[in-house]
Amino acid sequence: MNPHILPFVGAILLVLGSLFAWFLTVLQLPGNWLIVLLTALAAWLMPDEQRFSVGWLTVGIVFSLAVVGEVLELATGAVAAKKHGASRRAVCLSLVGGIAGALFGAGGGSVVPVLGTLIGILAGGAGGAFLGAYLGETWKGRSEEQAVAVGRAVAVGRTLGVLGKMSVGVVMVLIVAWDAFF
Numbered sequence: 077m078n079p080h081i082l083p084f085v086g087a088i089l090l091v092l093g094s095l096f097a098w099f100l101t102v103l104q105l106p107g108n109w110l111i112v113l114l115t116a117l118a119a120w121l122m123p124d125e126q127r128f129s130v131g132w133l134t135v136g137i138v139f140s141l142a143v144v145g146e147v148l149e150l151a152t153g154a155v156a157a158k159k160h161g162a163s164r165r166a167v168c169l170s171l172v173g174g175i176a177g178a179l180f181g182a183g184g185g186s187v188v189p190v191l192g193t194l195i196g197i198l199a200g201g202a203g204g205a206f207l208g209a210y211l212g213e214t215w216k217g218r219s220e221e222q223a224v225a226v227g228r229a230v231a232v233g234r235t236l237g238v239l240g241k242m243s244v245g246v247v248m249v250l251i252v253a254w255d256a257f258f
Contacts, residue, residue: 080127087128087256090118094252098245101145102197104178104238108142111248118256134255138248145244149237156233157209162226166212170205170230177204198235206231 093114100107115130115138122129157167181200182193209230213223 083122083126083128086118086122087130090114090130090256091249091253094249098242098249101242101245102194103182104175104197104201108145108241108245108248111245111252112139112142115252118252128256130252130255134251137251141244141248141251145241145248148240148244149234152237152240153205153230153233156229157226160226160229161222162209162230163212163216163218165216166209166226166230169208169212170227170234171208173204173206173208173211174201174234175204177201177207180204198238201238202231202235205234 094111097107097110097114100110112135116135118130119132119135124131153170154167157170162170178197178201181196181198181203184196184200206227210223210227213226214220218226
């Protein structure tokens with residue numbers, strides 16, 4: 077095998093791995109952190125002297141963006157929950173419900189490839205977050221009206237947070253690809 081082609085193959089694998097990791101973020105799993113890990117591994121394995129390489133500055137930028145994505149996701153959900161007086165129980169159950177709903181939505185949305193899956197994941201995650209928050213509030217003894225209001229606020233906040241985190245993930249993948257190839 078030509079030794080000059082190895083860095084090119086490594087760069088392609090890095091970008092493909094980052095895209096897969098971004099898809100994990102869509103599933104509400106820690107995909108952005110996997111992008112950071114893959115980028116750090118590539119920076120360690122692919123020296124800067126090579127044509128196709130990733131630098132440690134890129135690792136730092138991608139790490140910082142992953143932190144921003146986490147803060148964005150948590151802040152939007154927490155602000156929405158707090159605004160409507162959600163209990164800790166409702167918030168915890170909404171997190172579990174959001175992940176379970178996203179996984180369920182991924183399966184149900186796969187009838188229409190790619191776009192259907194994304195919509196299924198977002199809708200399932202929002203529905204699961206709503207149901208979790210609703211159950212947490214009713215378990216706490218809150219009124220039906222208050223439980224619905226908290227559930228709705230948490231679902232909207234979670235959806236906005238996931239969309240923000242997904243957007244940050246896209247930027248991360250683009251930065252990694254740019255540094256690997258240009």
